[in-house]
Amino acid sequence: MTAPLNVAILGASGYTGSELVRLLARHPRAAIRALTADRKAGQAMADVFPQFAGLDLPRLVTIAELDLAGVDLVFCALPHGTTQTVIKDLFAKKPELKVVDLSADFRLTDPEAYATWYGHAHQALELQAEAAFGLVELNREAIRGARLVANPGCHSTTSILPVVPLLRAGLIDPANIVIVSSTGMSGAGRAAKEEMLFSEVSEGVHAYGVGKHRHTSELDQEFGKAAGRPSLATFTPQLIPMNRGIYANITVTLAAGATAERLHEALATTYAGEPFVQVLPFGKVPQSRHVRGSNNVQLGVIADRGPDRAIVISTLDNLVKGASGQAVQNMNLISGFPETEGLNQLAIFP
Numbered sequence: 001m002t003a004p005l006n007v008a009i010l011g012a013s014g015y016t017g018s019e020l021v022r023l024l025a026r027h028p029r030a031a032i033r034a035l036t037a038d039r040k041a042g043q044a045m046a047d048v049f050p051q052f053a054g055l056d057l058p059r060l061v062t063i064a065e066l067d068l069a070g071v072d073l074v075f076c077a078l079p080h081g082t083t084q085t086v087i088k089d090l091f092a093k094k095p096e097l098k099v100v101d102l103s104a105d106f107r108l109t110d111p112e113a114y115a116t117w118y119g120h121a122h123q124a125l126e127l128q129a130e131a132a133f134g135l136v137e138l139n140r141e142a143i144r145g146a147r148l149v150a151n152p153g154c155h156s157t158t159s160i161l162p163v164v165p166l167l168r169a170g171l172i173d174p175a176n177i178v179i180v181s182s183t184g185m186s187g188a189g190r191a192a193k194e195e196m197l198f199s200e201v202s203e204g205v206h207a208y209g210v211g212k213h214r215h216t217s218e219l220d221q222e223f224g225k226a227a228g229r230p231s232l233a234t235f236t237p238q239l240i241p242m243n244r245g246i247y248a249n250i251t252v253t254l255a256a257g258a259t260a261e262r263l264h265e266a267l268a269t270t271y272a273g274e275p276f277v278q279v280l281p282f283g284k285v286p287q288s289r290h291v292r293g294s295n296n297v298q299l300g301v302i303a304d305r306g307p308d309r310a311i312v313i314s315t316l317d318n319l320v321k322g323a324s325g326q327a328v329q330n331m332n333l334i335s336g337f338p339e340t341e342g343l344n345q346l347a348i349f350p
């Protein structure tokens with residue numbers, strides 16, 4: 001029996017951190033050696049998250065108290081902006097460490113784009129340059145040898161997976177992509193916020209970050225690269241009263257000679273061997289409840305009335321394929337484990 005991969009989870013008292021614990025506690029090759037928190041430091045994990053009662057887990061400590069001696073890989077599930085200096089310190093202490101970062105800090109390769117979208121200069125530019133964009137299905141080879149992987153955002157993962165193969169194949173117009181991406185509330189994290197109270201979000205729906213959401217920058221980067229020219233997608237996120245899930249409704253304009261059927265064929269071919277991406281039969285509409293709790297993404301392609309347009313729908317669980325499941329998939333890839341290990345949970349339905 002080979003030794004397990006020893007992992008630490010920074011931000012374990014948050015939603016994506018606890019989702020990492022859920023996935024890794026049953027992972028056959030990983031062992032959870034350290035968990036950190038900020039306000040909840042000092043507490044037992046099962047006191048913060050009673051669903052973990054009965055598991056033998058390390059107590060929550062502060063990042064300053066973290067002992068890296070026995071740790072091979074760190075998951076960083078901290079708020080964006082705070083993460084870059086934390087990761088810089090980790091590598092200064094232990095350069096051979098591997099890090100999978102769930103925040104936005106290392107996703108953008110262009111420092112100017114980062115400063116524009118996040119409002120401050122990046123604090124660890126040398127690391128930003130080496131980070132691999134962690135969307136496994138579309139960037140597998142670059143991730144495999146990486147020491148630092150930047151997990152993409154949940155909204156951007158949902159849209160990049162269907163749109164990038166269509167752009168790479170020249171089947172759609174990069175200048176005419178319109179995305180409405182609905183999200184569940186756990187996407188906003190666990191820290192209490194007034195606008196996230198049940199009484200403020202239930203029984204209604206609203207858009208937010210309209211025309212300026214941070215994930216637009218990830219779409220610009222990945223769509224532009226795939227198309228070979230700038231893409232200015234319209235991206236509108238909206239909050240709906242459910243716990244988990246992202247549901248992106250994407251209207252695309254077809255390139256000359258393309259058809260909706262051809263788009264479907266391109267996605268089916270691209271993802272034929274992928275364990276976590278399911279392209280539904282042509283015309284079938286995905287539902288977020290069919291992926292909830294799993295690392296799966298379901299894609300649908302539907303013809304529109306206008307012959308030059310098509311509708312692509314993509315859905316995933318923001319805490320699994322949109323965050324912690326994708327992070328474990330990245331861990332598997334950079335550790336040489338089978339990619340699906342620890343990630344075979346089926347969706348919870350109904």
Ligand SMILES: NC(=O)C1=CN([C@@H]2O[C@H](COP(=O)(O)OP(=O)(O)OC[C@H]3O[C@@H](n4cnc5c(N)ncnc54)[C@H](OP(=O)(O)O)[C@@H]3O)[C@@H](O)[C@H]2O)C=CC1
Binds near residue numbers: 015017076080189319
């Ligand atoms: N939620 C989602 O669906 C997704 C989230 N992400 C990203 O993942 C990261 C984590 O998100 P999420 O789990 O939702 O966030 P939460 O707010 O639920 O958790 C944040 C965690 O970070 C800790 N923390 C907060 N501030 C500090 C600090 N200054 N120093 C050290 N630790 C701190 C918190 O500790 P404590 O609670 O003890 O104070 C908590 O453990 C974010 O960057 C987020 O944008 C990415 C994709 C999807």
Ligand SMILES: CC(=O)N[C@@H](CCC(=O)OP(=O)(O)O)C(=O)O
Binds near residue numbers: 080104152184239
């Ligand atoms: C409901 C809600 O607020 N969702 C978050 C998405 C969280 C996420 O994936 O964003 P980062 O990882 O880029 O921080 C948002 O829209 O900002």
